[in-house]
Amino acid sequence: MKEFFHRRIERNAIGFVLAIVGVASIGGLVEIAPLFTIHETVEAAPDMRLYTPLELAGRNLYIREGCYACHSQMIRTLRDEVERYGPYSLAAESQYDHPMLWGSKRTGPDLARLGAKYSDAWHVAHLINPRDVVPESVMPRYGWLQRNPLRIDDLGEHLAAQRAVGVPYTDAMIENATADARGQANPEAAESSGVTERYGEATNVRVFDGNPSLVTEMDALVAYLQVLGQLTGAAHQETAGRQE
Amino acid sequence: MISRLTVSERHLALFVLGALALAGLAMAVGGRGDPLAVHGVIVLAASLGLGFLVLSALFSPEPGESRLAEYYDDPTKAGIVLSLAWAVVGMFFGVWVAALLAWPELTFVDSAWASFGRIRPVHTSGVIFGFGGNALIATSFHVLQRTCRARLPDQFSPWFVLIGYNLFCVIAASGYLMGMTQSKEYAEPEWYADIWLVIVWVVYFLIYIRTLARRKEPHIYVANWYYMAFILVVAVLHIVNNLALPVSFGHAKSYSLFSGVQDAMTQWWYGHNAVAFFLTAGFLGMMYYYLPKRAERPIFSYRLSIISFWGITFMYMWAGAHHLHYTALPQWVQTLGMTFSVVLLVPSWASAGNALATLNGAWHKVRDDATLRFMMVAAVFYGLSTFEGSFMAIRAVNSLSHYTDWTVGHVHAGALGWVAMITFGSLYALVPWMWKQERMYSPKLIEVHFWLALAGTVVYVFAMWNSGIIQGLMWRTYNDSGTLAYSFIDSLVAMHPYYIARAFGGLLFLTGAVVCSYNVWMTIRMARVARVPAKGDVPLYGAAQAGE
Numbered sequence: 001m002k003e004f005f006h007r008r009i010e011r012n013a014i015g016f017v018l019a020i021v022g023v024a025s026i027g028g029l030v031e032i033a034p035l036f037t038i039h040e041t042v043e044a045a046p047d048m049r050l051y052t053p054l055e056l057a058g059r060n061l062y063i064r065e066g067c068y069a070c071h072s073q074m075i076r077t078l079r080d081e082v083e084r085y086g087p088y089s090l091a092a093e094s095q096y097d098h099p100m101l102w103g104s105k106r107t108g109p110d111l112a113r114l115g116a117k118y119s120d121a122w123h124v125a126h127l128i129n130p131r132d133v134v135p136e137s138v139m140p141r142y143g144w145l146q147r148n149p150l151r152i153d154d155l156g157e158h159l160a161a162q163r164a165v166g167v168p169y170t171d172a173m174i175e176n177a178t179a180d181a182r183g184q185a186n187p188e189a190a191e192s193s194g195v196t197e198r199y200g201e202a203t204n205v206r207v208f209d210g211n212p213s214l215v216t217e218m219d220a221l222v223a224y225l226q227v228l229g230q231l232t233g234a235a236h237q238e239t240a241g242r243q244e
Numbered sequence: 245m246i247s248r249l250t251v252s253e254r255h256l257a258l259f260v261l262g263a264l265a266l267a268g269l270a271m272a273v274g275g276r277g278d279p280l281a282v283h284g285v286i287v288l289a290a291s292l293g294l295g296f297l298v299l300s301a302l303f304s305p306e307p308g309e310s311r312l313a314e315y316y317d318d319p320t321k322a323g324i325v326l327s328l329a330w331a332v333v334g335m336f337f338g339v340w341v342a343a344l345l346a347w348p349e350l351t352f353v354d355s356a357w358a359s360f361g362r363i364r365p366v367h368t369s370g371v372i373f374g375f376g377g378n379a380l381i382a383t384s385f386h387v388l389q390r391t392c393r394a395r396l397p398d399q400f401s402p403w404f405v406l407i408g409y410n411l412f413c414v415i416a417a418s419g420y421l422m423g424m425t426q427s428k429e430y431a432e433p434e435w436y437a438d439i440w441l442v443i444v445w446v447v448y449f450l451i452y453i454r455t456l457a458r459r460k461e462p463h464i465y466v467a468n469w470y471y472m473a474f475i476l477v478v479a480v481l482h483i484v485n486n487l488a489l490p491v492s493f494g495h496a497k498s499y500s501l502f503s504g505v506q507d508a509m510t511q512w513w514y515g516h517n518a519v520a521f522f523l524t525a526g527f528l529g530m531m532y533y534y535l536p537k538r539a540e541r542p543i544f545s546y547r548l549s550i551i552s553f554w555g556i557t558f559m560y561m562w563a564g565a566h567h568l569h570y571t572a573l574p575q576w577v578q579t580l581g582m583t584f585s586v587v588l589l590v591p592s593w594a595s596a597g598n599a600l601a602t603l604n605g606a607w608h609k610v611r612d613d614a615t616l617r618f619m620m621v622a623a624v625f626y627g628l629s630t631f632e633g634s635f636m637a638i639r640a641v642n643s644l645s646h647y648t649d650w651t652v653g654h655v656h657a658g659a660l661g662w663v664a665m666i667t668f669g670s671l672y673a674l675v676p677w678m679w680k681q682e683r684m685y686s687p688k689l690i691e692v693h694f695w696l697a698l699a700g701t702v703v704y705v706f707a708m709w710n711s712g713i714i715q716g717l718m719w720r721t722y723n724d725s726g727t728l729a730y731s732f733i734d735s736l737v738a739m740h741p742y743y744i745a746r747a748f749g750g751l752l753f754l755t756g757a758v759v760c761s762y763n764v765w766m767t768i769r770m771a772r773v774a775r776v777p778a779k780g781d782v783p784l785y786g787a788a789q790a791g792e
Contacts, residue, residue, distance in 0.1 A: 006550050010463040013456040017476060020469075020557055024477045027561030027584070028484075028513050031577050035506045041574055042505060060497065064423035066361025076570035078643055080720040084728055091505040091572035099427055099500035100507040102571065106647040107345065109732040131348075136737050138348040140359040154491070158499075161491045165499050 045092035048232035049200045050167060051224075053155040053177040054184045054215075058224025060158075061217055062101070065142060072103030073112040073228065086113035086229065087239040093232060096167045108139060113229035120208045123222045145217040152181045152215060173198050185219040186212045202230070245318050246301035248311065253400040257298050260404065265291040271436065279422045280496040283415055283436070290411055315389045315783055319402040321678050323382025324671060325768075326410055327375055328761045331664075334370025335754040337363050342747040346740060357421040365420040365432050371659065372430065372522065374413045379667045380526040381406055381448070384471045386674060387533045388452065391468055392459035394785035401447050408444035412437055424496045428511050430518045431485050435498040438486040442479070449475050460784040466549045470529030473557050477521040485514035505572055512567040520560035523658065524626075527666050528556075528595055534670040535619045536602055539609060544601035548594045555591025559584045566637035569646060578639070585637030589630060596627035614690040618669030621698060625661025629654060644716035649739070653708025660701040660753055668697065668760055675764050680775035685766035689759055696756035703749030711742035 009016055035041050051059060062068070075081050077088045089112050094100045103110075118126075122133060127145055130137040155177035163169045173180070176194055183191030187205045196203050204226055209218035229235070246254065268291060271284030343350050344360050352358040385402055389395060396402055416433040419425065425432040433441075452475060456464060488498040502510050536543050543549060565573060565581025600623050603610055610620050632654050636645050645651060672690055676683050684690060718735040722728060 007463065013453060013464060016464060016469070017453070017472065020473050020476050021480065023554065023558045024473070024480065024561050026558065027563075031562060031565060031580060032506070032509050032513060035509055035574070035577070038574070063425060063427040065356075065359065066364060066420075066425065066427075068427050069361055069364050069429075072647055074571050076643070076646075078570055078720070080722075080728060084719070084732070089572050094504035094508075094572075096503060098503045098507070099511070100504050101427065102508050102568075104429060104567065104647070105651065108736075110647075134733060136733050138345055138736065140344070140348060140351070140361065141354065142359070143354045144356050154495070157491050157495070158497075161489050161499050165489050165501055166503065 041091060042095050043090050043092040043234060045232040045234040050096060050169060052180060052184055052195060052199050052203060053159060054181040054220050055224045055227050056158060057150055057155060057181065058220035061221045062224060068101045068103050070105060070107035071111045072106050074102035075110055075112050085110045087235040090235050090238060092234050098162065098165050111228055115226045115228040115230040120206060120222050123225055124209055124218060127218065145221055146209060148217045150215045150217050150220050152178045155181055182215055184223065185215045188212060246298055247304040248307050248318060249399050251306050254298055254302055256400050258295060261291045261295040274494045278495055279424050280494065282422065286415065286418065312395060313782060316396045316399055317678055319406050320382045320386045323378050323406050324675060327378035327382060328764060330370055330374025330378060331757045332761055334367055334374050335757050337367035337370055339747060339750045339754050341367055342750045346743040346747055362420050362423060365425060366417045368430065369416050369432065376523065376663055377409060381409060383530050383670055383674065387467050388455050389783060391461065391465035392455055393461055393783055394455055394458040395783040396451060397454040397458065401451050405444055405448045405451065412441045412444065428485060429515055431514060434496050435488050435490050442483060445479050458785045467529045467533040469553050470525045470532065474521050474526035474529065477517065481514045481517050485510055508568055509565065509573060509577065513564040516564035516567060517560055523663050525556065527663050530670045531599055531619065531666050534673050535599055538616045538619065538673045539603055539606040541602050541606050544598050548598045552591045552594035552598065559588045559591065563588055566642065569639050569642040582637050582639055586634050589634040592630035593627055596623050599623035614694040615669055615672040617694055618665050622662050622665035622669060625657060625665060629658040629662055632657065645712060648712040648715040649708045650712025653705050653712055657705045660704060665697060675767050679768055679771035681767055681770055682776050685763050685770055689763045693756045693759045696752050700749045700752030700756060703752065704746055707742045707745035707749060711739045714738055
């Protein structure tokens with residue numbers, strides 16, 4: 001009787017290794033590679049603006065504290081989610097998110113459309129002790145954000161790295177990153193005019209944490225939370241278009 | 245242990261540790277003002293400490309040729325101990341984060357390192373990479389030598405892999421406490437830790453391929469297929485998903501090369517296959533060796549093993565998209581992911597069934613021997629959780645289960661019921677062999693551990709099924725006037741009793757792991773008094789060399 005074909009493969013270690021890699025590679029190649037080449041994968045969003053240096057720093061704090069483990073930023077195309085959180089998320093909305101923060105678990109609510117929903121003061125109080133504003137909450141306290149000064153001297157390097165991975169920051173944005181962070185957190189500062197000039201009139205220029213004398217981590221995180229879902233109106237247009 | 249290394253191996257160790265110390269120094273200096281410097285100091289201290297250890301034994305007499313007539317099991321022994329240490333640490337953090345969801349103030353108030361978001365990945369990495377990874381490395385060295393009838397090719401590289409891997413785990417866990425994370429689930433460590441892991445992994449692969457090249461058995465045994473798939477595919481996944489650009493060489497922080505939808509798909513292609521090739525393939529390798537050995541029965545079906553192996557290797561890689569149902573991921577990818585996830589049940593149950601059918605004729609042993617019972621229950625949970633996984637990958641089911649505790653319950657049915665149970669079973673079989681004892685210190689404590697582990701798993705999984713399904717239903721319930729019936733916080737309040745139950749289940753499981761560690765420790769102590777060498781447990785390859 002002819003030898004069972006698999007018996008031969010089992011005798012050749014290198015062949016076995018190549019077979020494993022070959023067989024295992026197919027799925028990823030078929031599912032991931034086309035996402036980079038098929039144009040419709042990411043919708044056009046011409047009105048989209050970029051994160052300011054302060055908001056990007058806030059986003060990095062969101063990552064540092066592990067917020068993504070309990071909060072998603074991805075509203076699914078389901079009726080109850082759209083009614084609870086707002087228009088479903090589009091791929092375009094996270095096209096500049098390196099990495100994405102879609103999340104996988106909602107121990108707390110989705111945050112994709114959190115921006116402009118609550119006041120800065122609410123966010124600050126909530127982050128210092130969530131149970132002061134939502135008594136049933138199980139969210140941790142983040143009191144240190146209010147005390148820690150934000151590291152802003154290297155924000156230019158952050159923006160440059162972002163540009164290297166594909167986010168269209170301009171030379172002026174990179175050069176002025178540190179000044180823009182200071183300016184966005186204090187409208188009285190001379191540097192604040194440059195922020196709206198570079199990032200658009202709709203940019204929030206405010207004393208986010210209530211303390212104008214210092215740019216804190218609280219400033220950055222609240223600035224980021226206030227811009228969630230606000231970078232482009234594409235999702236609202238998409239939903240309106242579907243309803244017509 | 246160092247005196248068991250040859251002189252040239254000691255020199256190699258010193259050279260490598262010197263290079264590592266320089267790397268640590270560079271990180272400490274270049275990363276001033278950044279948490280990176282702390283890791284530089286850790287690397288520097290670890291390599292200097294180990295270097296001192298090697299130096300202290302540098303001139304002790306070289307081991308004789310007789311060492312080649314025995315398998316090289318020192319790294320396996322160390323790996324077992326490290327694995328259990330990580331189990332206790334990782335599960336302790338697990339119980340802590342579980343308790344925080346029931347009682348959010350149960351932490352050091354205002355200590356950033358002790359907040360939920362930072363200690364949660366210490367739990368996940370601690371149990372998956374610390375406990376699971378060390379157990380895989382330790383058992384793979386043992387299984388590889390026995391199934392090849394060949395000694396490991398040298399004595400330095402297994403230590404490099406084991407210690408290097410644990411350095412990676414320490415960097416990962418300490419980094420989380422300082423807030424260093426890429427935010428990619430199960431791929432949180434930053435770029436320098438990722439690069440280090442690639443180096444360790446290449447050496448691990450080389451050990452495998454070099455030992456296989458020396459094998460005295462014509463065929464590569466099925467357990468090694470799975471260990472090889474684990475090593476190879478985890479390397480591919482790890483490299484692709486961790487492609488990132490550091491802000492500078494003085495920053496721990498990096499930005500992922502991919503963004504948005506492509507990043508999400510890459511992450512869950514990685515994430516789901518970390519489950520497949522780390523938490524499934526590797527542990528199937530364990531099961532295919534230790535279960536038949538302990539039951540003293542041959543594997544039920546060779547052909548089922550082949551179908552199952554190639555089915556898992558091929559199909560799992562398509563399944564990741566089921567983590568992204570109804571999201572901004574194009575629907576054609578979601579559908580492919582769902583389809584392959586459902587078909588994946590076939591190879592999964594082929595393995596689970598193969599394991600259970602192997603026990604035919606040995607069920608009386610399952611009744612009497614808690615070690616074998618651990619492995620049997622692991623196979624049952626493997627079958628259950630792969631069925632649940634295929635079920636939850638169906639779009640309609642996923643619309644309810646996604647984002648809820650049901651997912652957490654599913655993961656733990658696999659992690660506690662399958663991964664941890666097969667590991668404990670294998671370790672209870674392996675420890676007496678390694679320390680040349682007839683049996684573990686206390687079979688009774690194995691029995692106690694078994695029931696603690698089983699009760700803990702069942703309590704945990706039932707709590708999460710309940711909370712997950714209630715959560716999912718509350719989020720989508722409408723009242724008569726056509727508006728949503730419950731606010732988000734209503735659903736959170738409803739979770740409270742289940743979160744308490746979950747923490748209790750976890751506590752039972754942790755207690756079991758502590759009992760296991762004690763039992764293993766006492767077995768090791770017994771070995772100081774008397775040793776019973778196992779008959780015939782010697783390499784053919786090394787022996788032939790030594791005799792020439």
